[in-house]
Amino acid sequence: MKIENFDYIFGENSTGETEVERARTSTNLYVRSQDHLAFWSPKSTGRILTAFQALEAFGVETLEEVLEHGSAIIACATDQPAATLCSQREALGISIADLAKRTGLSQADIQACEDQTKRSPIRSIERVASSLGLDERLVSFYPGAGGDGALAVRLKSLGSQSLNSNAVLALSEAAWVIRTQSRIERNLGNDKAIDARFRPSDMYGDASYPAWRHGYYLAKKTREILNLTDEEPINSLRDVCESLGIPLLHTELPRAHAGATVASDGARGIVVNTTGFNQNVWVQRATIAHELGHLLWDPDEKLQKVRVDTYAELEDLGTDRTPQDFVEARANAFAIAFLAPLTPVKIEYSKHSDSRSGMRAVMEKFGISYTAAKYQIWNAFDRCIDFEGLCVDDVEPTVDWNGREAFTDDYFPIRSTTTIRRGRFAGLVVKSESQGLISEDTACTYLQTDLDSYRRARSNIASLYLIN
Amino acid sequence: MKTERKRLSHTNLSGGGKAHCGGELWFRDDHSIWLTGGSSRYAPRTQEELDLIVNSFVDSGYSVCSCGWDEEMAGPARFFRGSEKWLTNHEN
Numbered sequence: 001m002k003i004e005n006f007d008y009i010f011g012e013n014s015t016g017e018t019e020v021e022r023a024r025t026s027t028n029l030y031v032r033s034q035d036h037l038a039f040w041s042p043k044s045t046g047r048i049l050t051a052f053q054a055l056e057a058f059g060v061e062t063l064e065e066v067l068e069h070g071s072a073i074i075a076c077a078t079d080q081p082a083a084t085l086c087s088q089r090e091a092l093g094i095s096i097a098d099l100a101k102r103t104g105l106s107q108a109d110i111q112a113c114e115d116q117t118k119r120s121p122i123r124s125i126e127r128v129a130s131s132l133g134l135d136e137r138l139v140s141f142y143p144g145a146g147g148d149g150a151l152a153v154r155l156k157s158l159g160s161q162s163l164n165s166n167a168v169l170a171l172s173e174a175a176w177v178i179r180t181q182s183r184i185e186r187n188l189g190n191d192k193a194i195d196a197r198f199r200p201s202d203m204y205g206d207a208s209y210p211a212w213r214h215g216y217y218l219a220k221k222t223r224e225i226l227n228l229t230d231e232e233p234i235n236s237l238r239d240v241c242e243s244l245g246i247p248l249l250h251t252e253l254p255r256a257h258a259g260a261t262v263a264s265d266g267a268r269g270i271v272v273n274t275t276g277f278n279q280n281v282w283v284q285r286a287t288i289a290h291e292l293g294h295l296l297w298d299p300d301e302k303l304q305k306v307r308v309d310t311y312a313e314l315e316d317l318g319t320d321r322t323p324q325d326f327v328e329a330r331a332n333a334f335a336i337a338f339l340a341p342l343t344p345v346k347i348e349y350s351k352h353s354d355s356r357s358g359m360r361a362v363m364e365k366f367g368i369s370y371t372a373a374k375y376q377i378w379n380a381f382d383r384c385i386d387f388e389g390l391c392v393d394d395v396e397p398t399v400d401w402n403g404r405e406a407f408t409d410d411y412f413p414i415r416s417t418t419t420i421r422r423g424r425f426a427g428l429v430v431k432s433e434s435q436g437l438i439s440e441d442t443a444c445t446y447l448q449t450d451l452d453s454y455r456r457a458r459s460n461i462a463s464l465y466l467i468n
Numbered sequence: 469m470k471t472e473r474k475r476l477s478h479t480n481l482s483g484g485g486k487a488h489c490g491g492e493l494w495f496r497d498d499h500s501i502w503l504t505g506g507s508s509r510y511a512p513r514t515q516e517e518l519d520l521i522v523n524s525f526v527d528s529g530y531s532v533c534s535c536g537w538d539e540e541m542a543g544p545a546r547f548f549r550g551s552e553k554w555l556t557n558h559e560n
Contacts, residue, residue: 033540035547046540069492070511071538073547117550122540 009063010051019060026051029439030066034081034119034140037062038071047122048441056187057137074141081125081139082116084147088132089114091152092172098165103127126445133172133264135179148264151175151305158308163254170251170420171306174271175264177425178247180446182267184428185245187437192245197225200299204326211326215333218297222338230341233366236404237288241270242424246295248288250274251420253308259287260308261295268295268303274419277311281397281405282369286335290314293334294327302327336376340366345373346380359392367405370395413457413464414449421447427465430458489521491544500531500554505544518544522555531556 006019010026028051029040037058040048054063058074065072075081089099096114100107105124112118113128126136135146151172159168185191201218205211223230226240234240241248247269253260255276262271270291278284287309294307313328314335340362348365352358362373374390412422426447433443444454447461490510494502503522505512512518515537522534533552538545 031541033538035545035549036538036541036543038541038543041542043542044540045542068508069506069546070508071506071541071543071546075547075549078549119538119545119549 005064005067008067009060014051019055020052023050023052023055024437027436030054030063032074033122034125035073035075036071037066037074039066047126047445048439050436050439052187052437053137053439053442058141076141076143079116080141080143081129081145082114082118084134084139084143084145085125085128085132086114088134088145088147088152089128091147091149091156092132092168093156093159094132094165094169098169099128099131102166102169103131123445130176130180131169131173133175133179135265136176146179146265148175148305151262151264154305158306162310163257163308167253167257170253171260171262171271171308173420174249174251174260174262174269177249177420178262178267178269179265181247181269181425181428182265184432184438188428188431188435190245194244194246194296195225198222198296201297202299202302204330211330212333215293215330215335216337216342218293218330219334219337220341222292222296222334223341231344234285234289234339235367237285237292238405238423241288241292244296246270246292247425248272248423249420249425250423251418256310256312258309258311258314259291260306261291261303263303263305270295271420280369280395281402282363282367282372285339285367285405286369286372287314289335289338290331293331293338297334298327298331336368336372340368340372340376342376342380345376349377349380355390356392359390360394363392363395364398364401367397367401413460414447414453416449416453417447424465426461430461430465434458434462489517491518491521492546496531496533499529500533501525502533502535502548504535504546505537506546512544526555526557529557 006022009028010022011028014022014026016022016025030049030051031038031040031044031046032049033046037054038044058072062072062074096107096110100110105127109124110128113120113125125139129136129139129145133147133151138145155168155171159165182191201214203214205214228234238248247267249269249271251271251273252275253273257273258278259273260271262269270288272278272284272287278287290309294303309328313325314332345362345366348362349358352361359373359377362368362377363370368376370392377390378385378387417426429438429443429446432438433440440451440454444451447454487510489505489512490507491503491505491512496502503525505518505521512521518534518537522532525532531554533554535545535548
């Protein structure tokens with residue numbers, strides 16, 4: 001591109017040698033519709049994009065086309081985005097009625113988005129796309145819009161086995177949040193690969209070395225990599241996930257399901273069910289630790305694109321009671337040993353003269369549930385104490401533990417933002433918008449709110465999530 | 469005409485001066501054209517302005533299919549979507 005065109009495309013006040021540098025410092029705004037990209041004007045009602053967003057999504061040739069012709073055609077073919085939206089919905093096994101319910105659009109709106117003769121509002125198209133796990137920026141521009149076919153197949157398969165349509169859509173939206181969060185991290189210069197020392201292990205035990213024992217070993221190794229001593233409680237699994245660059249999302253799944261790992265666009269994140277036993281933050285910690293065990297140590301073929309775990313699968317804590325599923329047994333053992341290593345558990349329990357006080361002390365020190373503490377104390381004493389006699393009077397987590405792990409579920413400055421988009425994702429959106437990388441319009445849509453509410457909440461969100 | 473940009477723009481035609489409207493034409497045959505208001509400098513500012521241009525070509529004897537107006541962009545569409553609607557002045 002000719003250098004003089006930079007002044008028009010990115011504005012005279014933008015600085016830098018490359019188009020990316022100019023875009024990052026640009027205050028020019030663009031607007032996109034289903035079919036076109038143009039310079040923003042006060043009369044336009046489509047999606048407002050920063051110059052950086054426009055460059056990132058469509059490339060410099062498209063911006064040059066805007067300059068030359070007043071607008072650029074971004075629809076790559078007449079059948080786009082209708083064909084992509086329809087085929088992705090069908091690949092997930094979702095009906096138009098279910099998608100309408102999830103997105104809050106009417107069935108007629110969804111049908112219009114899937115009709116190649118119609119020009120639909122870009123906000124409707126984007127809402128459908130993100131619900132289906134697509135890259136909403138790329139609808140129209142690329143056939144498939146960055147969708148992950150293998151993920152869709154896996155979700156459809158889960159949908160036919162154990163998940164309802166809403167859960168399938170919750171997980172596909174989780175895929176969208178994970179891919180978007182990873183992209184924003186990259187653009188802010190925060191992207192980090194998982195430490196190479198977390199090399200996936202295909203050891204799931206044998207007759208002389210049970211899977212749970214290897215889970216214990218991996219938990220110990222994880223603590224070493226994270227510079228945590230055995231005695232140290234893990235105060236916030238959210239912080240652990242964030243330090244490892246792993247998106248941690250909360251959403252509503254069917255009550256029987258505890259959590260899942262979801263891979264999208266090269267990134268993998270953890271999804272935790274907000275209903276069922278996870279409402280107890282100590283159970284939730286076990287769920288997150290279990291999924292962390294999968295994510296850090298299972299090879300890809302074991303993880304697949306989506307791995308969903310039920311509460312029942314998480315109940316076997318460090319024993320070899322369900323040898324049929326060594327992958328789950330190892331992740332369970334990892335979870336409990338990561339949260340509460342055996343020796344410190346034994347020491348803490350032994351400090352107390354009565355069993356009930358000892359149990360409660362272990363729960364409070366390590367932030368683990370009654371069931372987890374019961375198994376881990378039993379294991380710590382080589383199963384030579386009375387298992388059934390291990391009881392406690394109070395199974396509820398302390399206020400401190402609730403605050404450390406669950407604060408974004410309980411409190412978020414914008415009420416309309418759904419749980420799955422709270423947490424670090426929200427902090428990254430605000431940071432990205434404040435640096436001019438994404439528009440206020442995009443930030444509002446990402447956080448499912450209006451401009452006034454966003455502006456009121458912006459500094460509050462920024463202070464909740466301190467992003468470097 | 470030779471230009472520095474190696475392509476002809478509306479500004480080359482107008483000499484940078486005032487013009488009512490600019491856009492793009494594709495000829496289906498000698499008597500029928502597809503029309504858009506795509507222009508970096510002289511694009512129609514409203515749907516009404518675009519319609520005036522369409523009507524003037526119709527009045528001059530062409531069958532015209534307009535790409536129409538993109539409300540969200542607040543500008544003339546350049547990508548055709550939907551079924552083609554040809555306007556003809558039958559008095560010609």
